[in-house]
Each structure stands twice: as structure tokens, then as C-alpha cells.
Amino acid sequence: METLVKKNRKQQIEETATNLFRERGYAATSMRDLAQVLGIEAASLYSHIKSKEEILQKICFRMADEFFEAWKGVESENSSFAAKMKKAAIAHVTVITKDTAASAVFFNEWRHLSEPFLSEFLTMRNDYEGRFIQIIEEGINSGEFETVDTHFTMLTILSSLNWTHNWYKPQGSLTPDEVGTRLSELILNGLKK
Amino acid sequence: METLVKKNRKQQIEETATNLFRERGYAATSMRDLAQVLGIEAASLYSHIKSKEEILQKICFRMADEFFEAWKGVESENSSFAAKMKKAAIAHVTVITKDTAASAVFFNEWRHLSEPFLSEFLTMRNDYEGRFIQIIEEGINSGEFETVDTHFTMLTILSSLNWTHNWYKPQGSLTPDEVGTRLSELILNGLKK
DNA sequence: CCTACCGATCGGTAGG
């Protein structure tokens, strides 16, 4: 019973912190700000968490795990590299749309992680980006894709996918699948008719 | 003579602050950090600037001005809307590549502006985004472009253009023109052969 | 989860 209550309170702290970190940024959010929203004293937060940075770590690494987890469905796609890219876009965007606040923190506040978390984070990001590069390279080798610079193309694709955290509204009319589909169509076919 | 020295020192302060704001974020950069890099005491900064936020304001509104200024060459392009979009992409990217540090602050730290600067900033951004929407809509009406959602397309295009601030290296082999050209080609024609 | 604190640091000012 005790542990259940604590667990819920901890989740509540992390969720509230996520929203504040998104709105004001990690550095500009104080533990007193966080406590006030929750209706408790700042000192009371430390019964549930170890430090301010621990919250950031939880957010960043949970999101990273989700991105990798979502990728599992992508590897099974073998019909074409366009289809694989579409599947990757949908997987990526689905993770973002499920929690745009946590995604915003993940994309914008990771630099406030201390070592060794920062290095671990950057290694994971590099690994993840490599997966997109691989699809692009395989698509070029098979004659399906055409691009001058695979790294440049990966950065361009990921930037447009990632930006969804900033405009996607769950109460809107678009489903995550539709967002991923539209993005992959724009990426694959371009704006020109 | 006095004013000349002061002017240079002020520019030096703004430049150093820009780099620190980019690396650590606005909120996580203290005036003592800034002073230390410049080799003076924190209190001495206030002989040249009014406040910490004044530096942020200067950076944000100078960048905004440059984006609008660069747009002037775009309006004269009338051969096609694809050509106009290409010109817009090059103009936009050229401003970013000229100062990636100031661009990073512009894109990531504007939320720390206080009123009425914040509102003014958002109004300008909205205006600027409207110009991209207009090209897209005109291109659709002329039968040149094809897209489901102009606002969605504008956000996707701008996100990939803006992301250049994060990877462009002036000492690299790509000129701003080449970056803009490649980005517009990917945007207009897509990745598929 | 609270009261009562801690040392450190913040942006900024006074006065030279």
C-alpha cells in the first residue's frame, strides 16, 4: 500500500516536471516551482526522488528506450526501402505523439545531463541516427533512392520528424499513423507534383 | 575614442554571451560565467549592458531582422514557385549559416524573453511562416505543387531548414548556397529516384 | 510530508 502510493506520487512528480521542463526549460524550473504545482513543499519532493537531475534522466532515457523499442517493427519490413522508411517514420512519430511534452524535454534539455549520462545519451542518439543512414544507403544501392549526401539527408529527415513534438495536438484530427504517412510521403516524393 | 572602445567591448560581450547561451542555454548561463570568459568581474558587464535579458533581446531581434531582410530577394523571383521556394530556402539558410551560434539562441532561447518582447517575437515568427505558406498555396493553385496540408508542409520545410544551425560548419566544404540548393531539392523532389 | 535550515549562487547596484 505504502509503495503503491509512493509510486503514483513519483509518477505525478515526473509528469508535472515534464510539463514544466517543456514550458520553461530544465534550468529555469526550480524545485519550488514543481512543488507548488503539486501543492507540497519543495523539501517533500526528496521523499520520492533523489535529485532534480534524476527526473531529467528518467525522461530522457525512457524516451530513448521507446524509440529503440518502436524500431523493432521496422526491421521486419522488406518489401522496399521506401516502405521501410515509411515504417520508420511512423514508428518514430508514434513515439513522439504519445507524449509530446516528454519528447520536447528529450530533444531540448538533454544537454543538462551530467556525465556519464550525457555520453551515454549521445552514443544512443548516434546509434539511432545510424539506423536511418542505413536505410538511406541501402535504398541508394538498390537504385530506389537518389541523394547527394546520406548524412545530410538523414539530418533533414529526422529534423522534420522530430519537429512534430512542437505542433502535434492529440485532440487534433490527425492520428500518429497519418502524421507519419504524410511526413514520409513528403520526404519520399517531395512537394512538386 | 571612448565610445569606440565601449562599442567593441559591447560586441565582444554579445558574441561571448551568444556562444555561452548556445552551449549551456540562457537560464544556465550566469553573468559570472560570461564575465569570467571575458576576464573581467561580473559587475563590470553592467557598464556596457543594461541586463542579461537585453543581450538575449539583441540576439533574437537581430536574427529576426536578418531573416526578413534576406527575404527581399525572394519576392522578385517570378519564374516558377519551385524556383521561388528554392530562393527562399537559400535566403533562409544563408542567414543561419552566417551565424549558427546566434541562430541556435534565436531558435531555442526566445521563450526566455519577457513581455512585450515575447509577443512581438511570436508575431514576427507568425508573419514569417505566413510567407512560406503563401508560396506553397500559390504553387498548389498554379498546379505546380501537390500537398494535403499547407500548414503541415510549411512546418516540415522550415524544420529541416532551421536544423542546419545544428550541423553546419563554416570550415566545412559546403557553401550556404549549396546547402540551400540541396535542401530545396530534397524538399521539392523527395528522396525517391 | 512538514518545519527549519544550509551554503552557494543568482542578477544587479552603489560608489568610486
Next chain:
DNA sequence: CCTACCGATCGGTAGG
């Protein structure tokens, strides 16, 4: 551009 300082606030701890 400096010394000397201000009140406010920071993340976090002790002890209940």
C-alpha cells in the same frame, strides 16, 4: 572596470 555588497533564490539535508 573594480570592490563591496544587496535581497532573492537555488538544490538539497536534518530531523521529525
